[in-house]
Amino acid sequence: MPNAKYAVTAIGNAIVDVLAHAEDEFLRDQKLVKGAMTLIDAPGAERLYGLMAPGVEASGGSAANTVAGLAALGGTAAFIGKVADDQLGKVFGHDIRAVGVDFDTKPLKKGATTARCLIFVTPDAQRTMQTFLGACVELGPEDVDAKKVADSQVVYLEGYLWDPPRAKEAFLKAAGIAKDAGRKVSLSLSDAFCVDRHRDEFRDLIEKHVDILFANENEIKSLYQVSDFDLALQRVRGNCEIAALTRSEKGSVVIRGDEIHVVDAEKVAKVVDTTGAGDAYAAGFLYGYTEGQDLRRCARLGGILAAEIISHYGARAESDVKKLAAKAFA
Amino acid sequence: MPNAKYAVTAIGNAIVDVLAHAEDEFLRDQKLVKGAMTLIDAPGAERLYGLMAPGVEASGGSAANTVAGLAALGGTAAFIGKVADDQLGKVFGHDIRAVGVDFDTKPLKKGATTARCLIFVTPDAQRTMQTFLGACVELGPEDVDAKKVADSQVVYLEGYLWDPPRAKEAFLKAAGIAKDAGRKVSLSLSDAFCVDRHRDEFRDLIEKHVDILFANENEIKSLYQVSDFDLALQRVRGNCEIAALTRSEKGSVVIRGDEIHVVDAEKVAKVVDTTGAGDAYAAGFLYGYTEGQDLRRCARLGGILAAEIISHYGARAESDVKKLAAKAFA
Numbered sequence: 001m002p003n004a005k006y007a008v009t010a011i012g013n014a015i016v017d018v019l020a021h022a023e024d025e026f027l028r029d030q031k032l033v034k035g036a037m038t039l040i041d042a043p044g045a046e047r048l049y050g051l052m053a054p055g056v057e058a059s060g061g062s063a064a065n066t067v068a069g070l071a072a073l074g075g076t077a078a079f080i081g082k083v084a085d086d087q088l089g090k091v092f093g094h095d096i097r098a099v100g101v102d103f104d105t106k107p108l109k110k111g112a113t114t115a116r117c118l119i120f121v122t123p124d125a126q127r128t129m130q131t132f133l134g135a136c137v138e139l140g141p142e143d144v145d146a147k148k149v150a151d152s153q154v155v156y157l158e159g160y161l162w163d164p165p166r167a168k169e170a171f172l173k174a175a176g177i178a179k180d181a182g183r184k185v186s187l188s189l190s191d192a193f194c195v196d197r198h199r200d201e202f203r204d205l206i207e208k209h210v211d212i213l214f215a216n217e218n219e220i221k222s223l224y225q226v227s228d229f230d231l232a233l234q235r236v237r238g239n240c241e242i243a244a245l246t247r248s249e250k251g252s253v254v255i256r257g258d259e260i261h262v263v264d265a266e267k268v269a270k271v272v273d274t275t276g277a278g279d280a281y282a283a284g285f286l287y288g289y290t291e292g293q294d295l296r297r298c299a300r301l302g303g304i305l306a307a308e309i310i311s312h313y314g315a316r317a318e319s320d321v322k323k324l325a326a327k328a329f330a
Numbered sequence: 331m332p333n334a335k336y337a338v339t340a341i342g343n344a345i346v347d348v349l350a351h352a353e354d355e356f357l358r359d360q361k362l363v364k365g366a367m368t369l370i371d372a373p374g375a376e377r378l379y380g381l382m383a384p385g386v387e388a389s390g391g392s393a394a395n396t397v398a399g400l401a402a403l404g405g406t407a408a409f410i411g412k413v414a415d416d417q418l419g420k421v422f423g424h425d426i427r428a429v430g431v432d433f434d435t436k437p438l439k440k441g442a443t444t445a446r447c448l449i450f451v452t453p454d455a456q457r458t459m460q461t462f463l464g465a466c467v468e469l470g471p472e473d474v475d476a477k478k479v480a481d482s483q484v485v486y487l488e489g490y491l492w493d494p495p496r497a498k499e500a501f502l503k504a505a506g507i508a509k510d511a512g513r514k515v516s517l518s519l520s521d522a523f524c525v526d527r528h529r530d531e532f533r534d535l536i537e538k539h540v541d542i543l544f545a546n547e548n549e550i551k552s553l554y555q556v557s558d559f560d561l562a563l564q565r566v567r568g569n570c571e572i573a574a575l576t577r578s579e580k581g582s583v584v585i586r587g588d589e590i591h592v593v594d595a596e597k598v599a600k601v602v603d604t605t606g607a608g609d610a611y612a613a614g615f616l617y618g619y620t621e622g623q624d625l626r627r628c629a630r631l632g633g634i635l636a637a638e639i640i641s642h643y644g645a646r647a648e649s650d651v652k653k654l655a656a657k658a659f660a
């Protein structure tokens with residue numbers, strides 16, 4: 001792979017998570033779709049926050065979590081996303097820079113606040129997300145730093161970017177720059193409901209622009225509207241250079257042309273909170289990929305990072321993941 | 331005990347914690363006093379935050395943690411403390427109300443931001459705190475709701491209140507109201523360095539106003555400037571009605587007149603972060619006390635809550651502490 005300043009530049013929604021425990025009954029009463037990410041407006045966020053149990057705040061955002069994980073493994077990364085000029089925006093900026101990610105998207109000076117994702121963690125460790133996009137809706141192509149994108153081995157984009165109005169323009173601009181510079185474009189499908197909202201555009205995008213696709217089982221089945229994992233696998237094969245498909249406790253399946261790897265999940269003593277599991281998998285995988293490692297090892301790195309993330313509350317690593325990875329390959 | 335609307339009303343600094351891992355080397359380089367709470371100003375907080383690893387935000391404040399724990403056990407509680415009218419102030423208000431604590435101190439509209447405590451957690455699970463008091467410095471006697479204090483079995487005060495300029499006036503006002511209403515006054519010594527800053531005033535206060543004193547070993551030794559725990563114990567005995575002295579893994583010692591209990595610490599699989607251990611002990615103890623339980627059981631409840639708190643990151647309970655307590659006494 002040609003040299004680049006960054007292993008990965010990611011574009012995504014810049015979000016601060018608010019995590020709290022909730023019972024299944026609460027989800028039912030509030031008509032929240034369990035396991036999904038649903039968009040809410042400011043009054044909706046206010047109302048729901050008022051009903052939420054005591055929480056913990058931590059920087060989140062799908063693609064942001066991924067580059068944070070990649071940087072924690074020792075990779076070089078940049079992030080493009082929109083916060084507001086407020087306390088939570090400063091928290092987001094601090095956390096991503098503190099782990100070594102280059103982040104200098106201009107914060108929004110007036111109007112919306114920094115985006116918040118209310119995450120309800122049920123006793124089964126499943127997370128249900130309600131997102132108020134706030135300042136993220138102002139992200140546009142003018143925020144894409146062409147130099148950074150061109151100087152990254154991979155530009156990584158989250159499917160959630162299709163939700164705010166102008167972020168997809170930023171996405172397409174970045175994809176174009178990456179192609180012109182001979183770089184790879186990677187996409188995460190984010191969420192089965194997100195796929196449902198943007199299916200046709202996602203299919204088109206994957207065929208035309210995406211080299212490395214990340215999706216979990218529900219997302220890839222939703223993309224091709226099939227009920228069976230293997231059917232989805234046959235469909236995605238050949239549609240992009242590499243597809244990395246995650247299946248929770250069943251591990252992951254990675255396909256590149258005729259090459260296929262079925263890699264077991266790492267053992268986890270206790271699954272506490274699955275928030276960020278997919279983001280972490282992509283982080284480990286892309287770290288391996290940009291370090292020139294084989295796909296099997298990329299998948300294992302993804303699994304190691306995901307296992308760390310789901311064994312505690314929150315979507316960013318708490319342990320020394322470099323050590324974890326080194327131990328796994330010792 | 332006469333009936334009251336609240337088991338406990340607490341007065342304390344309203345603080346949002348920012349927790350992050352740090353190495354001992356970092357503490358040395360930054361000349362931070364390990365294990366202590368040190369006050370810093372706004373520029374100092376800004377500078378130190380810039381050097382901090384990625385963090386997690388969670389409501390904190392010593393006395394606030396205590397009433398949050400007491401409410402989680404099922405007790406009725408109110409809190410008096412000063413936040414600013416900003417995002418972190420809303421987070422603080424949400425978290426304490428969400429656990430059932432009555433909190434309606436008027437937020438500061440202009441000037442300082444909500445207080446923040448930067449907490450560096452070292453690999454030995456010790457926490458080192460750097461506090462920017464922000465809006466807390468504006469807390470004064472006008473914020474003390476006389477009706478609430480008079481209608482509480484116990485008014486609980488943190489020693490840290492001696493740091494901001496006018497909070498001690500609030501403290502003394504509350505103590506006076508409590509006495510007049512035939513209520514109990516309880517104080518936590520907070521921190522050995524805090525005791526060092528205010529030793530004479532604390533001694534005077536304990537003799538004149540305090541019925542129930544909470545202190546850890548270092549704090550009580552610092553109070554009487556003795557090097558031995560037993561010497562401190564002999565000194566505090568008789569100075570207040572009840573003294574509950576915590577000794578980390580050695581458990582706690584509780585004294586009331588001739589009654590003395592030496593209660594072992596609860597077993598903890600892994601100590602992750604000791605932030606809030608003392609606050610949690612006071613929560614469990616005061617819950618038992620206001621429920622009319624014997625001192626041995628109060629001490630055990632304190633130990634159970636402290637064990638929960640130190641087995642995860644952050645100073646507020648993550649588990650269902652009611653269940654934990656019920657299990658311990660089943």
